[in-house]
Amino acid sequence: MNFGIDEYIHLGSPFHRWDPRFKLIGLMALIFAFSFVQDLRMLPAMVLVTALVYGISRLPVSFMLTRLRYQSFFLLAVVVLLPFLSGQTVVASIGPLDLRQEGLVAVLLIATRFLCILTVGLVMFGTASFLTTLKAMRALGLPAILTDMALLAFRYLDEIGGYLHRMETAMRLRGFRGRRLSPHGLGVLAWLGGSILVRSYERSEWVYKAMITRGYGHAKPARGEFQACTADVVALGLTLLIVAGFVAGEVLI
Amino acid sequence: MHIPDGILPAAVCGAGYAATVPIIWYSVRKINQEANPRESIPKAAILTAAFFVVSWIHIPVPPTSVHLVLNGLLGAVLGYYAFPAILIGLFFQAVMFQHGGLTTLGVNAIVMGVPALLAYHIFRLRNIRREAGRITTGIFGFLAGSCAIGLSAGLFLVILVSFIGAGFDVEVERAAIYTLAVAHVPLMFIEGTFTALVTVFLHRVRPRMLDYA
Numbered sequence: 001m002n003f004g005i006d007e008y009i010h011l012g013s014p015f016h017r018w019d020p021r022f023k024l025i026g027l028m029a030l031i032f033a034f035s036f037v038q039d040l041r042m043l044p045a046m047v048l049v050t051a052l053v054y055g056i057s058r059l060p061v062s063f064m065l066t067r068l069r070y071q072s073f074f075l076l077a078v079v080v081l082l083p084f085l086s087g088q089t090v091v092a093s094i095g096p097l098d099l100r101q102e103g104l105v106a107v108l109l110i111a112t113r114f115l116c117i118l119t120v121g122l123v124m125f126g127t128a129s130f131l132t133t134l135k136a137m138r139a140l141g142l143p144a145i146l147t148d149m150a151l152l153a154f155r156y157l158d159e160i161g162g163y164l165h166r167m168e169t170a171m172r173l174r175g176f177r178g179r180r181l182s183p184h185g186l187g188v189l190a191w192l193g194g195s196i197l198v199r200s201y202e203r204s205e206w207v208y209k210a211m212i213t214r215g216y217g218h219a220k221p222a223r224g225e226f227q228a229c230t231a232d233v234v235a236l237g238l239t240l241l242i243v244a245g246f247v248a249g250e251v252l253i
Numbered sequence: 254m255h256i257p258d259g260i261l262p263a264a265v266c267g268a269g270y271a272a273t274v275p276i277i278w279y280s281v282r283k284i285n286q287e288a289n290p291r292e293s294i295p296k297a298a299i300l301t302a303a304f305f306v307v308s309w310i311h312i313p314v315p316p317t318s319v320h321l322v323l324n325g326l327l328g329a330v331l332g333y334y335a336f337p338a339i340l341i342g343l344f345f346q347a348v349m350f351q352h353g354g355l356t357t358l359g360v361n362a363i364v365m366g367v368p369a370l371l372a373y374h375i376f377r378l379r380n381i382r383r384e385a386g387r388i389t390t391g392i393f394g395f396l397a398g399s400c401a402i403g404l405s406a407g408l409f410l411v412i413l414v415s416f417i418g419a420g421f422d423v424e425v426e427r428a429a430i431y432t433l434a435v436a437h438v439p440l441m442f443i444e445g446t447f448t449a450l451v452t453v454f455l456h457r458v459r460p461r462m463l464d465y466a
Contacts, residue, residue, distance in 0.1 A: 114259030152298030190450030
């Protein structure tokens with residue numbers, strides 16, 4: 001279960017071929033450079049670099065638009081409210097509400113940074129399988145507890161999601177609608193949540209025994225899972241140059 | 254209650270990541286002090302997936318429905334595994350649903366994870382005098398759930414109002430904090446009640462799952 005994030009990992013663009021470890025370092029540095037931008041004059045460069053990255057990745061535009069739909073209404077609320085609440089310089093009035101310059105600038109910065117970071121994030125995770133990305137994180141030195149937990153949680157997400165789906169269907173077939181908040185309804189939903197936790201716990205006991213049988217904790221970590229070539233290093237160098245350009249531009253302008 | 258990318262300055266995002274490092278280190282140190290830490294990892298991992306799934310349950314709050322955060326329940330059941338579990342859950346949400354963000358992952362982990370560790374310590378108090386019964390478990394479950402979400406909401410609001418945009422009017426800032434804080438009180442009650450009901454259920458059905466706390 002990855003909700004379509006690695007739907008286009010077969011495309012074969014330079015980003016698809018880039019060593020996942022180098023890709024993680026390079027693109028994470030790039031999104032942090034984007035979040036560093038505070039000057040409006042840097043925004044066109046940010047949009048240009050993002051468009052270039054997305055274009056090279058060959059991911060379809062529809063993929064990005066679909067993922068944008070998932071974002072919460074939180075950002076929309078910020079965009080709508082901030083121009084009226086933040087700042088002192090009034091540029092226009094709409095009825096009793098004053099539109100403020102500082103708020104408008106903040107909204108432009110936030111919206112552009114958000115869109116650029118989201119797009120680069122899609123390239124980072126949409127051009128390799130999620131499992132490969134997790135393995136690359138482990139190769140980069142993330143603590144074993146975190147990567148082991150993430151790999152296992154990812155492996156069982158689909159199965160446990162299936163428990164919830166089946167149990168909700170069974171509840172509906174037995175007449176539970178749960179359309180209004182009531183102590184009884186909340187109790188039923190709590191039992192549903194509790195049942196999923198108990199089932200998962202029982203499953204984990206079997207999984208642990210199976211893992212021990214297969215040598216979990218005794219096998220040496222696999223080396224050489226990722227092989228970087230010169231092109232990977234050059235690509236990382238280029239990306240870090242762009243990152244340095246953004247930081248220098250922000251500091252000097 | 255997830256802060257998306259682009260909202261916070263890079264320094265705050267970096268500070269969020271930096272702050273998660275000592276908490277992860279402390280959690281891992283506590284986990285390694287267990288008799289068999291290797292045995293707990295698959296359990297904690299699969300329960301992380303289970304909590305992720307349980308948070309999809311819609312709680313009807315007419316005219317809409319809400320998803321619970323469940324960081325209090327996570328703390329009560331997973332103990333020191335709660336912080337790594339929340340970090341992983343937030344990472345999954347950022348990658349799979351674009352909820353929250355990659356630059357704000359550290360900040361969001363602090364907002365959700367630190368209250369989860371607090372909830373773990375609150376829930377542990379239930380056994381301080383004698384083995385807790387159903388009612389005591391329910392009371393401490395309620396406290397763990399509501400305190401965790403209350404603290405998360407407080408941290409979320411303080412970070413948001415302090416770092417978003419520039420030059421908020423003091424009156425506007427105060428009004429925004431009060432309004433949003435009041436709006437979270439019913440959520441604290443719902444989250445606390447849900448946590449209490451689940452902990453009582455686990456106490457009756459599989460008390461071993463609450464042994465951690």
